[in-house]
Amino acid sequence: MKYDVIVVGGRIGGSVSSLFASENDVDVLMIEKNSEIGIPVQCAEATSELTFKTLGIEPSNRYVCSEIYGVKVHSPEGDHFQMKPSDNEMGYILDRKVFDKSLAIESAKAGTDIMLKTTVKDLLIKEGKVSGVVAKHLGKTTEIEADMVIAADGVGSNIARMAGINTLYGVKDIGSCVQYKMVGIDVDPNYMHFYFGREVAPGGYVWMFPSENGVTNVGVGIRNSDKTAHHFLTKFLSNFNGTPIEMNIGGVPLSGPVEKTYTGGLLVVGDAAGHVDPLTGGGIHLATSCAKIAGEIAAEAIKMGDTSADFLKRYEEGWKREIGSTVKNSLKYRKVLDKLNDKELNALIRFLKGRDLDSITSRSLLGLVKESPSLVRHLRSIL
Numbered sequence: 001m002k003y004d005v006i007v008v009g010g011r012i013g014g015s016v017s018s019l020f021a022s023e024n025d026v027d028v029l030m031i032e033k034n035s036e037i038g039i040p041v042q043c044a045e046a047t048s049e050l051t052f053k054t055l056g057i058e059p060s061n062r063y064v065c066s067e068i069y070g071v072k073v074h075s076p077e078g079d080h081f082q083m084k085p086s087d088n089e090m091g092y093i094l095d096r097k098v099f100d101k102s103l104a105i106e107s108a109k110a111g112t113d114i115m116l117k118t119t120v121k122d123l124l125i126k127e128g129k130v131s132g133v134v135a136k137h138l139g140k141t142t143e144i145e146a147d148m149v150i151a152a153d154g155v156g157s158n159i160a161r162m163a164g165i166n167t168l169y170g171v172k173d174i175g176s177c178v179q180y181k182m183v184g185i186d187v188d189p190n191y192m193h194f195y196f197g198r199e200v201a202p203g204g205y206v207w208m209f210p211s212e213n214g215v216t217n218v219g220v221g222i223r224n225s226d227k228t229a230h231h232f233l234t235k236f237l238s239n240f241n242g243t244p245i246e247m248n249i250g251g252v253p254l255s256g257p258v259e260k261t262y263t264g265g266l267l268v269v270g271d272a273a274g275h276v277d278p279l280t281g282g283g284i285h286l287a288t289s290c291a292k293i294a295g296e297i298a299a300e301a302i303k304m305g306d307t308s309a310d311f312l313k314r315y316e317e318g319w320k321r322e323i324g325s326t327v328k329n330s331l332k333y334r335k336v337l338d339k340l341n342d343k344e345l346n347a348l349i350r351f352l353k354g355r356d357l358d359s360i361t362s363r364s365l366l367g368l369v370k371e372s373p374s375l376v377r378h379l380r381s382i383l
């Protein structure tokens with residue numbers, strides 16, 4: 001068996017890479033270890049209009065559970081400020097089981113072959129270049145050759161590591177998350193809600209993302225704590241009267257992309273590459289953008305007959321142009337947020353109330369100096 005491109009992982013990173021490679025007329029095999037694409041969900045399912053724009057599609061009722069008109073950010077003392085989405089940032093809560101599957105369906109229609117319940121155990125490497133995979137399907141191990149492989153196997157990518165790329169994160173750099181889908185949560189359905197505070201979610205936040213069908217995604221992401229994410233979620237939920245119908249857990253890489261996202265015969269995309277916004281933990285749009293570039297570059301490499309690291313580095317140059325500054329800025333903001341104690345968070349959220357974020361200048365922070373000089377120092381470092 002031989003393919004031009006093998007993609008390991010069948011969620012967003014995998015399906016979008018496969019789709020754009022197949023649309024550019026190369027033979028693609030996508031391999032997914034689970035028996036169904038999109039399951040289990042490990043996501044709070046919020047994304048923006050940009051995801052659909054990148055894919056060149058209109059959001060569909062099949063997988064959009066609700067449109068979100070704004071964001072409410074809650075402080076430890078119970079105050080909040082709210083924002084409306086700007087252009088291109090209309091928010092959506094998706095049904096990822098359906099969304100991920102619909103991406104795989106489009107990819108299959110474009111020509112991608114898909115193997116389910118198949119785990120890639122190893123890489124074939126010839127003359128220092130990745131040249132296929134060793135895959136196990138229902139107890140049988142097979143070697144499948146390919147001119148190149150795309151690793152879309154999620155956070156901590158084993159596949160990229162097999163090719164010599166360090167994809168491991170320390171506890172300070174990974175968000176530990178747990179979420180319930182819940183019925184009966186009484187919350188303003190037009191907004192996504194974020195709750196901050198050292199006691200609420202150290203190193204992260206609690207989210208509540210409501211859908212029109214009466215189901216709300218309620219979860220927490222934390223970093224570097226001696227207590228579990230589940231501990232903080234249980235504590236938060238003790239103030240609500242909801243019933244869980246689904247639970248999901250997962251880790252999110254929050255320190256930006258891994259050191260290198262290509263080598264001879266291999267590209268790394270999505271969570272596997274650390275393509276996640278370090279401030280919000282959102283990876284759907286970034287994985288989509290980078291996977292589109294990966295699929296296109298893979299097809300170009302096959303057509304040029306050049307899958308060397310030297311050729312494939314244009315993938316990294318491409319995604320850096322597309323998402324590099326967003327990730328860099330978010331990491332800067334997150335590092336400032338990490339430094340704020342609850343008192344400073346309270347002061348910040350009171351200050352932001354009713355203000356347009358774009359209008360905040362170093363001068364406008366003067367009003368905060370009396371209340372919290374340390375907060376002003378932190379904020380000035382990012383203005």
Ligand SMILES: Cc1cc2nc3c(=O)[nH]c(=O)nc-3n(C[C@H](O)[C@H](O)[C@H](O)COP(=O)(O)OP(=O)(O)OC[C@H]3O[C@@H](n4cnc5c(N)ncnc54)[C@H](O)[C@@H]3O)c2cc1C
Pocket residue numbers: 008009010011012013014031032033034042043044045046047118119120121152153154155158177178179219248249250251252269270271272275276281282283284285287
């Ligand atoms: C709790 C939680 C909430 C989140 N909420 C949001 C949110 O609201 N909005 C947002 O934008 N992002 C969110 N994210 C992040 C988002 O889910 C990810 O960024 C996104 O799913 C990344 O997609 P991916 O395809 O790169 O990787 P993954 O979704 O991790 O997919 C990797 C796939 O590879 C398969 N695989 C792994 N190893 C192998 C192997 N050896 N062989 C074959 N298959 C393999 C896995 O089974 C899996 O299907 C959240 C993450 C978590 C954990």
